[in-house]
Amino acid sequence: MRTIFLYSQLFFFSVVTYLPAAAQEMSGQPREKTAFQIAAPWKAVYDIRSDVAIVYGVNDTDIPFAERVALYRQKGYETHFMTGIAWGQYQDYFLGEYDGTKHLDEGQVERDGDTIWHGKNVPYIVPSASFLDYLKTHVKQAIDAGVTAVHLEEPEFWARAGYSEAFKKEWNNYYGFAWMPQHESPEATYLSSKLKYELYYNAVKEVSAYVKEYAKSQGKNIRCYIPTHSLLNYSSWQIVSPEASLARLNTIDGYIAQVWTGTSREPVYFNGLEKERVFENAFLEYGSMVSMTAPTGKKLFLLTDPIEDWPRTWEDYKENYQATFTAQLLYPGVASYEVMPWPQRIYLGKFKLENNDTPQPISQAYATQMQVMINALNHVPLSDNKLNGSQGISVLVGNSMMFQRFPTHNGYEDPQLSNFYGMIIPLVKRGIPASIIHMENLDTEYGLKNTKVLIMSYANMKPLSPKVHEYLADWVRKGGILLYYGKDTDPFQQVREWWNTNGNTYEAPSQHLFELLQIPAATGDGEYEVENGKVVIRRKDPKALVLQAGGDEEFMQLVRTAYQKDAAAGKLMIKNNFYLERGPYLVAAVMDEHQDKSSLTIEGPVIDLFDPELPVLAEKEVPPGTQTFLFALSAIDDMQRPQVLAAASRIYNEKSTADSYSFLTKSPEGSHNVMRILLPSAPSEVTISKAGDHVKTEFSQEWDAVTNTLKLEFENSSKGINVHLRF
Known part of the structure; x- marks a missing residue:
């Protein structure tokens, strides 16, 4: 297969044989490559023919759950069960029908005393023992109805919550000292978020253990998944969730990466400008989920949504669906997908057109294009291929990114999570396929194995264990190049944690890391050789790299030197595109806001899968700010086989x-x-x-x-x- 790239770069790709649907089916095994979630009963008008129907909620419709499951199974679907673990149609529990006691007082409560509601008589909940017992009755009904997997959706605790009597009780039980209002100090904020994290970790642990135990008692093997937003989105939206820690539970079989237009359109800063950058943000959100899961060997479904929760125009939905769809395909190590949530909302819903305020149903053209795309996901293969560009640059993240988001203290601000995006958006915008590394996974074989240059900061997160530094120091000594950005002056540096308790007296956690590396306590910039590796310290918070126009120039020069000279990893390629081949499928995105304004040209013959007419093109031009999804005829191994x-x-x-x-x-x-x-x-x-x-x-x-x-x-x-x- 031949391609034309800007800069005339040459790339070599492994061959993946394309197989039709019938040949891909595994004899005697349920095929679970594609899925959708739905509460409504089966209807022919949204019968999208994915492998799995994830039937939502025991109480979510007037039709009994078992009947809905049976109907989808009759239509040939494998059936799973999904229910919220932080909210749901649980009015019978909250209003006292379940056990004779009202439980509305178990909701998550803000400082002003208001409960945070997900719907009428449905609060976001502080997961009490009685609520988890109630939730287990739903799990039992689902398993009895014949589902083969259970999805415990969105373990979420709002950062602004933490003032209810239920939460205060949990605080006393966990910490052993009196509850501290989180608005009064950075330490109270940090400890409050850490408890929220632990509450939902334990909630998932308990309910998923019940899934396994009850299934085993029935002679069944039921898998358990966690559908969750990415760490980046939860941090941005000021929500706390267990995230990466859940993959270590032997009762959890994997995740659904809930990334879609609604999460990825969250504005971020780059070059001094705050705006929506949907493709770039989606690329990083999926990357965060892949990094969180891949080292554990657990299964991951990547989700996209052809529309979103917020009412917008069909044109807006289509443009951003293509952006997120492309972003998910740029992770060749994942080939399982939730192709859409709520098909009835897409096929039966009405939304506005660009110049028409009267809501309209989905157009024939968009419905056809969408169906081409989701059916292609039944065939997109796993691949060992890599994105074009300089490999081996990573940015470190951790679950504690969620702990500093609300409220703010002592003037600390992190606009739009810029202390994270400052380290990675400048790279992505220049066509560098930077990866995300979760500090919770540093102890795995995967860990930092393929990272040559690691960029990190403690301006927006803190290490939850000193072990993190042991792994980092060992990696540096063996030849890793570490770029550390941060003033280490934010008010969360002094929270009560391992680096300043039990005999430790470090003023900031980074001091412990530098001590292990035998780097003198530094208050200014510095560069230090450490055995076979190197540490570069810049006393600047990463947000400064994107909040100001041109603020990333020195940063990019440091990355170039670290990659080319210190790591001897080859030339740092700067370009405006990403390109990947997965069997016969070609996926590409071209960034805007780049000094190179040219299009990417891909040689054909190719079928344009974003065009509902499925034209065969001699070549495809991809302008800046757009993406493409193509089928390459030259990848077919037998042109005589129909x-x-x-x-x-x-x-x-x-x-x-x-x-x-x-x-x-x-x-x-x-x-x-x-x-x-x-x-x-x-x-x-x-x-x-x-x-x-x-x-x-x-x-x-x-x-x-x-x-x-x-x-x-x-x-x-x-x-x-x-x-x-x-x-």
């Missing part, structure tokens, strides 16, 4: 003979199907009929003699459409 290359439907029952090719295809009822099919020669006969009654279906066809591909268009059916081709 196969569906792309379709707004899912393909079943493929059959080939010397002169024919047939299959069954399914997608939401009444939606518009466009598909491109590879054939050895032009078809002499095309027959299309509805499954079951064999009634002929109207269609249009177009043959491309250059690529030997047939484009078919017709109306989809949930029951299925039979396609028979002779050639």
